[in-house]
Amino acid sequence: MILPLNIAALPLPKTLATTTIQHDFPNVLSDVYSGNVPAENIWLSFCKKGEHSVHSKLAASLHDTDRERVVLSGSSTVSLDRQNQYKYRARWGFTSSTVISPSLIVADPAHSNEQQPHQITAFAISSSPDLIATGLADGTLSLYRRPPVPQPRTPYPSLPVHSTTPLATGTAHKSTISALQFMRCSQGGMIVASAGADFAVHLTPVHEDVSTAPLAPTSSFTAHTRPVTALAPLAFHPSALLSGARDGALRLWDTYSGAQAGAWEAGADVGALIEDGRVTWAALADGHAEAFDIRARGAVARFRAGDAALSAIDVCVTGRNVVAGGEDGVVAVFDVRTMGQGSSEGGAPTLARWQRTGGVVEGVAFASGSKIVIGGADGLPYVIRFGEEFGVDADLVFGDVEAVRGMHVDGKDVWLAGDGGVLRKYEL
Template sequence: MPTTNDSFSHHPVPIQTLPIITIQSTFSTVINEVYNGVIPSEDIWISCYDHSPSASRSSHSKVTVVLDEIDREKINLDTKEGDGSDLKMVEAAGLTNSYIVSLPSLSIPPVRLLTPVQEYADPERSNTRRPHSVTTFAVAEDKSQLTTGFLDGSVYLYAIHPLPSSTSSSTKKYATSASYEPPRATYTTHRQTLISSPSMLTPKAHKSTVTSLRFFPSSRVILSSSADFSVQIYPADSLSPSLTPNMPADKQSPRIPAVRSLIGHTRAVTSTAILGRGRSIMTTSTDAMIRTWDVSKGEQVPESVVRSAVGVNRMVFSEAAGDGGIETDGEEAKSSTSVLHGRLYCALQDGSFEVFQISPSTDDSRPKTLFRSIRSPHGALTAIAVSPSSSNKGGYLAVGTAGGVINIYKIPPQSSSAESDVLTQSLSNAILKFRRSDAAIEDVSFVTLPNERIGLVIATTDGLPWIAELDYPHDESQDPGSGEDNHTGKVSIYAELTGGDVDPVRAVAVLGSGPENQSGVEVWTAGDDGIVRRYLAY
């Protein structure tokens, strides 16, 4: 029988505290205006914080943005005043419209500042005086469409405006997100409104907060869940090309009713997973029930319902691929068979996480508990992610807490023998623990960085999303929680994701991976200001 294990206190790994670099949200616009001669120069502010328990420190500086006196195609960024006199800010080489900041006096090594290359700001939903909070979103795998879910239960579907194949020309130097702004029709005639039923007095997708959105692998079907206890399935076909940007702006955007309504949970549905090509889905809820649904029938698979220890905040399904590898929640298997197996990782309300084994449908398909951790001293688990992995090396698990601490665990390869014992040994001790502040972790997603390094994109309630670079212990022969120096991993800041004005960020998404993706790896974020931002990680 699986046992509860002290994955938070046996052989404790120290919590690493990383600094925070914040910058004026409009700094890229200032640089653009100086470069184009709109203004001769202007100051921007940069603040750095170190919230280490031993000694909290901060530094605040002003940087003057001005054209170089000799090379008029170059912008100089000169530290002007403040207590960070050794602060340096320069352009990042090899990545358009990104910058590097360092501050030796606060022990801050060079850190990237990534600016959004594109923003989706629906005027109706992102008015600064009355913004509508985006609680979740999803980007189609083919990058054709974007769907956003809101605090009020609304769900919208937008066409994604493609980026140019190259942004390196001089006409786009020091560009801002406005340089690639989607056409106005994106938010009018080309916006589709998802509704649960045409007969509703106030047509919306859900009656309460939208908690999860996912595209099926086809990129033409959407799965949504909500705090109203329901799960909905919607068609997501692109609008006809005949609907051009020249159509009247006051023309009502199309309303798309649900084709399936899945009812069974008795509390808020918190998370969903699409299995394989989408013949089956799984849902979790604060009612502590984990349910599997037959999509074609629109009903539960009775023999697959299982109860978790307590209510589930988030979950991720890792499918065991045919070659023994893992395909994560966002990388559905391309196999044509519906016989699936893998592991389900659940972040629970009491601060613990639980792992279930999902067996092929030819066996007893009820999920079986493999492992449950003890409760985190840092509050409820609010985010969870599993890394992609090779066929025989396993992967990594990341869990985020309401107290701002993130734990990283090594996951062994999926196997049929002694599954529970292997997981217990691996998940009983975190190999990395880190934080930046006490702000709650809202979402996490693994990302592949240059040279096959592993990163983690992190969304927080302080509105300062960032990408961590993870350096794991490499010696697998000893206990990663033994405390020996060569088993203590290190975390650094790969990049700060700028552009927001400290509004809480609720969700992140990562698209593309590895050198075969010529357009680079994209990171998307969304939050309480109602804006979805698109970044190029490299």
């Protein structure tokens, strides 16, 4: 039985400040430290909607006596202090934020040319074996060996770019790949499930010796009538795969038999899916989040989560909190375990609601340590500190005018990809 909708107005989102920094500043500091240049400037900016922005240049040079330290000098109200090889503390006035640069950048030269980059629209990470699957806007699916994070050899390492080529590649879809998932197949191997704007879901086997065969789908599901936007493997059965699309439908597929096992109508077009072992949450275009219990064959909860179409959703490991982001740039966290308590409308209590630049939210994910990672079309990914003390915990240094299109978070490890055709790994 679906709970009643909460029709009460959502609280106004809190506006948070944004810290931006020259995306290749680690290279500048590395050049200064190694003596390649005597000094160089980097820029640092702080802005908040409705308030005056702060833009500053910091001069990087070696310390006069301690030649193992790079000094950053500039405005008396703006500073940048090194915490470790990848973390810096940016301060302006009485406000501060941690700035984290990537600890690994995975770049395929064929896709990451700065003049003509290939947009990575979806990717997936496998830890056993260590593989990365990427999907491009032109429908290309590629598999790469996941490289280890290099150990920095200096206090000021340059951006750690790992140049690589695909183990295997192929044209999986006729147009944009919108979602990717690694799954185990019946023979004990692996498959890559892919969804696309061509209305299709494909299953592509990953061979033991990946490089011996080109990637080619062996099964396809084509019942959706609009672009497929999301995939969610289901914990209760290793062969169960749920898909959501802009036709407002959820479809359950048995990847072993290649048959459709069920179909449901969502309340609106589906923007994203996430499964927590109990229910599957769908982010919908009407601003609602809807929970489906596939074993019970239907929706079990629905609540208003935003004023605009939802484009991203995640649930914490306990299943208690859901975070959702929308096309208006607003992100909110809800306590779904107390839905309906103290509210005749049956809504989920809003624990926090905020926004920064207004760009479309492309991904949200809970991380360890009561943190939430957010990335979007503005290309300014960041981390929220959620709990007793709420606020921006860190800003992740991304590309140069490059949107975030995909996200994978595992504990303190964060992977992001986007319009520049590279993957970046961060350590929170």
